[in-house]
Amino acid sequence: MAYHHGNLREALIERAAEVIAERGIEALSLRALARDLGVSHAAPSAHFPDRRALLCALAREGFRRSVDTMNAGAEAAGPDPVARYRALGRSYVQFARDNPSYFRAINHPEVEALQDDELQESRDAWVATLREGVEIAQAAGWHPEIDVETLLAFSCAGAMGAARLLTDSTWCSMFEVEDLDALADSVLDLVVHRSRTSVIPIPEDQRRVS
Amino acid sequence: MAYHHGNLREALIERAAEVIAERGIEALSLRALARDLGVSHAAPSAHFPDRRALLCALAREGFRRSVDTMNAGAEAAGPDPVARYRALGRSYVQFARDNPSYFRAINHPEVEALQDDELQESRDAWVATLREGVEIAQAAGWHPEIDVETLLAFSCAGAMGAARLLTDSTWCSMFEVEDLDALADSVLDLVVHRSRTSVIPIPEDQRRVS
DNA sequence: CCTTCGATCTTGACAGCGACAAGATCGCCT
DNA sequence: AGGCGATCTTGTCGCTGTCAAGATCGAAGG
Numbered sequence: 353m354a355y356h357h358g359n360l361r362e363a364l365i366e367r368a369a370e371v372i373a374e375r376g377i378e379a380l381s382l383r384a385l386a387r388d389l390g391v392s393h394a395a396p397s398a399h400f401p402d403r404r405a406l407l408c409a410l411a412r413e414g415f416r417r418s419v420d421t422m423n424a425g426a427e428a429a430g431p432d433p434v435a436r437y438r439a440l441g442r443s444y445v446q447f448a449r450d451n452p453s454y455f456r457a458i459n460h461p462e463v464e465a466l467q468d469d470e471l472q473e474s475r476d477a478w479v480a481t482l483r484e485g486v487e488i489a490q491a492a493g494w495h496p497e498i499d500v501e502t503l504l505a506f507s508c509a510g511a512m513g514a515a516r517l518l519t520d521s522t523w524c525s526m527f528e529v530e531d532l533d534a535l536a537d538s539v540l541d542l543v544v545h546r547s548r549t550s551v552i553p554i555p556e557d558q559r560r561v562s
Numbered sequence: 563m564a565y566h567h568g569n570l571r572e573a574l575i576e577r578a579a580e581v582i583a584e585r586g587i588e589a590l591s592l593r594a595l596a597r598d599l600g601v602s603h604a605a606p607s608a609h610f611p612d613r614r615a616l617l618c619a620l621a622r623e624g625f626r627r628s629v630d631t632m633n634a635g636a637e638a639a640g641p642d643p644v645a646r647y648r649a650l651g652r653s654y655v656q657f658a659r660d661n662p663s664y665f666r667a668i669n670h671p672e673v674e675a676l677q678d679d680e681l682q683e684s685r686d687a688w689v690a691t692l693r694e695g696v697e698i699a700q701a702a703g704w705h706p707e708i709d710v711e712t713l714l715a716f717s718c719a720g721a722m723g724a725a726r727l728l729t730d731s732t733w734c735s736m737f738e739v740e741d742l743d744a745l746a747d748s749v750l751d752l753v754v755h756r757s758r759t760s761v762i763p764i765p766e767d768q769r770r771v772s
Numbered sequence: 773c774c775t776t777c778g779a780t781c782t783t784g785a786c787a788g789c790g791a792c793a794a795g796a797t798c799g800c801c802t
Numbered sequence: 803a804g805g806c807g808a809t810c811t812t813g814t815c816g817c818t819g820t821c822a823a824g825a826t827c828g829a830a831g832g
Contacts, residue, residue, distance in 0.1 A: 357810080378672045383789060392811050394791085399809090403790070456671060462588050464732055472732075479736050505727065505737050505745055513723025517715065522674055522682075526689050527715050535715055567781080593818060602782050604820085609780090613819070 361399040363389050365409055372410070372453035377460050382406065404462065408471050411463045414454030415474035419481050421447040426485065433492040437485040441511045445536050448515040455519060459512075482507050571609040573599050575619055582620070582663035587670050592616065614672065618681050621673045624664030625684035629691050631657040636695065643702040647695040651721045655746050658725040665729060669722075692717050 357363065367388055371380050382403055383393045400406040425443025426436040448455040457463060463471070486503050490496060495503065517523045518536050527535060567573065577598055581590050592613055593603045610616040635653025636646040658665040667673060673681070696713050700706060705713060727733045728746050737745060 360809080376671060376675055378675075381789065393789090394812080395810055397791080397810095401791095460671060461586060461666060461669075464730055465586055465588075475732070476736065501737050502745075508733070509723030509727045510720060511723070512726055513719030513721070516722055516726070517719045520674055522685070523718070526686065527711050535712075570780080591818065603818095604783080605781055607781095607820080611820095 357389065357391055357395070360389065360391060360395060364396055364399060364406065365413065368406060368410060369453040372456055377407070377456055377462075380407075404466055407457055407460065407463050408466055408468050410454065410457035411460075412471055412474045414451065414458045415478050417451065417454060418444055418447045418458075419477055422481050433485075433489040434494055437489040437494070437507075440482060440485045441507065441514070442536075444511050445515045445518055448519050449536075452519060455515065459516070479504070479508065482511070567599065567601055567605070570599065570601060570605060574606055574609060574616065575623065578616060578620060579663040582666055587617070587666055587672075590617075614676055617667055617670065617673050618676055618678050620664065620667035621670075622681055622684045624661065624668045625681075625688050627661065627664060628654055628657045628668075629687055632691050643695075643699040644704055647699040647704070647717075650692060650695045651717065651724070652747070654721050655725045655728055658729050659746075662729060665725065669726070689714070689718065692721070 364385055367385055368380060371385070380403075382396045382400075386393050386395050389395075396406070400409065422440045422443045425439040425446070429435040429439035483500075483504050486507055487500060490500055490503065514536065518532065524532060524535070574595055577595055578590060581595070590613075592606045592610075596603050596605050599605075606616070610619065632650045632653045635649040635656070639645045639649035693710075693714050696710060696717055700708075700710055700713065724746065728742065734742060734745070
């Protein structure tokens with residue numbers, strides 16, 4: 353065994369993601385992480401001064417990956433601005449369900465209370481992604497009567513609320529829906545439901561309302 | 563000083579709410595709580611077997627109070643079903659902003675992961691309150707074309723997302739809005755914006771879109 | 773009255789954790 | 803060769819949650 357682990361920082365993040373996905377952020381311990389990786393209890397401190405710093409790194413990675421996922425989803429949605437906007441929200445929810453550890457890190461109160469410039473940059477990038485989608489859709493004639501800031505705030509609230517609802521079995525089980533994916537689509541469809549009146553109509557086969 | 567505190571259980575909840583409001587759930591410690599109240603470090607265990615049980619009690623109280631606040635808001639909104647529905651969401655956001663400690667307890671992942679029948683009852687009551695508002699509004703002709711489960715899920719996601727956005731300064735500061743209350747109204751207005759096309763139109767002076 | 777019993781509170785102890793300090797080991801650069 | 807910074811180790815501290823065993827109180831019943 354080498355004295356230097358060699359890649360401890362990334363190994364910590366990777367193992368932390370596993371633990372969080374399995375047992376939640378509350379069960380995350382720097383010492384246990386060090387044990388799992390076969391290093392001494394204080395080794396992580398060389399890379400993360402404290403527990404919060406590790407969670408912060410997780411959250412930053414989560415924001416970065418979710419932005420990538422959202423952009424890829426928008427790209428795959430084709431040229432229609434409203435379809436791209438829809439895809440942004442949909443992709444975020446999908447990311448949240450596929451990556452519970454990053455999603456939990458992003459939304460954990462301990463991380464939220466953290467004042468960190470780099471973390472705030474990551475958050476800004478996430479909002480900017482959504483803002484771009486809103487602005488492009490609006491420029492194409494989507495709800496010109498509504499203030500863009502209001503539309504953006506609504507989009508953020510909708511995406512965050514939907515992701516929260518659909519990643520937590522406690523909440524999901526309260527709705528009489530068998531297919532979780534169908535519910536996800538329905539919620540996100542409603543978020544942009546008003547686009548039915550936009551200059552670019554939603555194709556019939558993409559509507560979820562009957 | 564009496565050997566028995568006399569009202570330790572409620573005193574613990576009250577003090578815990580203060581600490582959470584000031585420094586967050588992460589800063590909550592049973593021992594510190596006991597010190598603050600002048601009892602021994604293990605006294606709380608007579609009322610709460612572990613830390614989670616205390617948070618669970620906080621969350622239950624939070625659900626109970628928020629339901630009361632929502633119902634009171636709906637009552638004050640008058641007879642119109644859509645106005646009452648609007649008031650439900652609005653009142654919840656107001657409750658979240660007025661009672662950060664209860665709101666944080668409700669939404670903390672440590673509490674969410676908790677499987678507790680009584681807690682689930684409280685959650686059910688909260689959803690039932692929203693469900694009743696949706697059903698009554700729909701019975702009055704509000705969006706008959708949309709499945710009630712979908713409308714409910716959307717209402718939950720909207721209320722939770724809006725409350726989350728508007729109780730966290732980190733997120734609030736990202737929107738170019740000076741007046742937080744105006745943003746809250748705008749977000750919630752958009753949630754029910756589609757009611758413009760309902761059989762019961764929203765009064766002109768209640769619309770936030772220009 | 774007084775005894776018993778359950779609820780409540782105390783004292784004591786233990787392991788795990790985050791954090792800090794001091795020192796050891798390694799790769800790298802001059 | 804030698805220094806230097808990054809990385810890792812060992813040791814320690816106080817704090818926390820949790821458990822166990824015992825003390826105190828109020829109330830209920832003989």
